[in-house]
Amino acid sequence: MKQAVRALFAVTVIAVLLVSLSACSENTPAALNINDLRTDPGAFTGTLTVTGILGAFSQNDPQIFGIMDKSELQCTSPNCNKFYLPVRYAGPAPAYGDELVVTGSFMPGTSLFAATDIKIVRNHNL
Numbered sequence: 001m002k003q004a005v006r007a008l009f010a011v012t013v014i015a016v017l018l019v020s021l022s023a024c025s026e027n028t029p030a031a032l033n034i035n036d037l038r039t040d041p042g043a044f045t046g047t048l049t050v051t052g053i054l055g056a057f058s059q060n061d062p063q064i065f066g067i068m069d070k071s072e073l074q075c076t077s078p079n080c081n082k083f084y085l086p087v088r089y090a091g092p093a094p095a096y097g098d099e100l101v102v103t104g105s106f107m108p109g110t111s112l113f114a115a116t117d118i119k120i121v122r123n124h125n126l
Contacts, residue, residue: 031101034069038083041111048105050113053124054098056084064088064112067100073124089115097126 031051037044052067066084075082087102094100099122104115 033071034067034083034085035071037085038069041085041106041113044106046105047103047116048113049101049103050085051099051101051121052085053126054094054096054100055082055126057093057096058086061088062093063090065093067102070099073126085113086111087113087115089118091118094118094120095123097124098122099124 031049032044034050034052037050050067051070053070053073054065055068055072056066058064058066064086066086068082068084072080072082087104088107089102098120101119101121102113102115103117104113106112107114
């Protein structure tokens with residue numbers, strides 16, 4: 001009888017913990033890849049989270065850089081047709097080759113992504 005009560009108590013504690021953990025977890029959607037946006041960036045509205053590799057800097061504006069899809073790391077020939085999503089960020093610029101998780105939205109009427117937050121995941125030696 002005592003074993004049955006202990007087993008029931010243990011199962012109840014585990015169930016309560018699982019419910020608590022699921023209620024506390026964030027329901028944030030997964031980050032989009034650059035190639036998800038490539039065909040029609042204007043179709044995406046609102047706040048988005050995008051992941052990519054910083055592969056280019058604007059020569060005219062230090063706050064603008066281009067990020068490419070992580071899959072582009074596989075292409076090492078000069079004939080690759082890489083797509084760079086232009087990102088404007090007012091904070092400190094990440095480094096060339098940084099893998100980024102960027103949160104922001106597209107500026108109205110453009111394909112320029114205005115970043116409000118950037119997290120650096122790691123650096124890739126490009």
